[in-house]
Amino acid sequence: MISRRSFLKNAIKGVAGLSIPLSIIGIAGPRKLFALNNVTAGVRWAFLINTYKCVGCGLCVKACKTENEIPYDANVTRTWIERYVHLKDGRVFADTPKGGRDGFTTSKIDLGEGRYQDIDEKDIDKAFFVPKLCNQCENPPCVQVCPVGATFQASDGVVLIDRSWCIGCGYCIMACPYGVRFFHPVLQVAEKCNFCYHRINKGLKPACVDACPFGARMIGNIKDPEDPVTKVIMAERVNVLKSEYGTKPQAYYIGMDEEVR
Amino acid sequence: MKGHVWRPLYAVICLVVLVLAARYFMVPKDFGIYERGYMYGFHRKSAEDYWKTFKVKYQFNTDYCRDCHAEKYSIMQTPHAIIHCENCHGPVLDHPTDPEKLSVDKKRELCLRCHLPLSYPTSGRANIRGVDPITHNPGIECSACHNPHMPSLEAMK
Missing domain, CATH: 1.20.5 (Single alpha-helices involved in coiled-coils or other helix-helix interfaces)
Structure with missing residues (x-):
């Protein structure tokens, strides 16, 4: 029979024993977490895209694939250009052949599976190009789902992938509402745009920003009120993609249309 | 126990x-x-x-090219000044040591990225002069007649 005395003794021992592994695992207290989350000084990269200026030449996609060693002929890319064509009869077509890598050198819309839609110039209500890339969300869902801590957000807001730690499970690819993540066909790990992290840390601009002849792409530090990009975002009418997801994307668009998702 | x-x-x-x-x-x-x-x-x-520490391939630095290729800078007076050297000539990498010579993309498709006319009213593409590649001297490189560093029709070869 277990006595009250021995039960209480063992209970105290048990609780004391359980508290030891907790301190070894080292879960940070809420106060420490709060302090970590409230870093106000420094850099927070944000992107600004002017869809009026984009002509769909695709030089950004070409430069990105070369700069970031993405296999050139594989049908994956860190950034891509979408074409939207609204017709007078209400139909809307959108395509992105090879991610816009070779530009848009035909007026035909690529419907996939080798089918093309002829478009008569006179039927067009409005048509435009939209460059897409990683939004470097303030609340990145791709980071939350990673089971091994292989993707994370750096202090400057850029979401990075730890290539040697990624197990290639693909949860993050599923979790991204914008579809910017893909499998690197050679390295077999998750891959995504990181605003050319190696370039922005050397004072250069991302390859796509520099490659664009028309200034449709801009990058800036949103914590610096004097930054030209910050000034536009604060003072002009800009929009973000899928704000309803609560991801707080940091790629801002000028001239966004309802159909663009 | x-x-x-x-x-x-x-x-x-x-x-x-x-x-x-x-x-x-x-x-x-x-x-x-x-x-x-x-x-x-x-x-x-x-x-x-x-x-x-990932390797930088593109310099996108006009002064870097100007040091040796100053004679090509007539392009700066033309509408093509907005296009960076490396967009057509390829990434600099460690040029002039590695590679010693950059390859130039002279394909018609490169020019058509911008000069295939698409009259999209709310896009900058509508404002660029273009040609129909099917009827306009098919099979011949654009640079056979046009100088990409001096693209105006008056300066045709």
Whole structure:
């Protein structure tokens, strides 16, 4: 029979024993977490895209694939250009052949599976190009789902992938509402745009920003009120993609249309 | 307590110690919670350095090219001045040591990226002069007649 005395003794021992592994695992207290989350000084990269200026030449996609060693002929890319064509009869077509890598050198819309839609110039209500890339969300869902801590957000807001730690499970690819993540066909790990992290840390601009002849792409530090990009975002009418997801994307668009998702 | 309680308990304690020991040796030392907190900042610090030291291929630095190729800078007086050298000539990498010579993309498709006319009213593309590649001298490189560094029709070869 277990006595009250021995039960209480063992209970105290048990609780004391359980508290030891907790301190070894080292879960940070809420106060420490709060302090970590409230870093106000420094850099927070944000992107600004002017869809009026984009002509769909695709030089950004070409430069990105070369700069970031993405296999050139594989049908994956860190950034891509979408074409939207609204017709007078209400139909809307959108395509992105090879991610816009070779530009848009035909007026035909690529419907996939080798089918093309002829478009008569006179039927067009409005048509435009939209460059897409990683939004470097303030609340990145791709980071939350990673089971091994292989993707994370750096202090400057850029979401990075730890290539040697990624197990290639693909949860993050599923979790991204914008579809910017893909499998690197050679390295077999998750891959995504990181605003050319190696370039922005050397004072250069991302390859796509520099490659664009028309200034449709801009990058800036949103914590610096004097930054030209910050000034536009604060003072002009800009929009973000899928704000309803609560991801707080940091790629801002000028001239966004309802159909663009 | 009796032996039948202690024996499995020892096994469990051994298992916990084993897991903690394995965790101690297998988790990299720089794995931790960094600036963005527990939810977004849990990572190996050295992974940031991997990306920071990634090789830069494109310079996109006009002065870098000008040092040797100043004679090509007539392009700066033309509408093509907005197109960076490396967009057509390829990434600089470690030129002039490696590679010694850059390859030029002279394909018609390169020019058609902008000069295939698409009259999209709300896009800058509508304002660029273009040609129909099917009827306009098919099969001939654009640079056979047009000088890309001096693209105006008056300066035709």
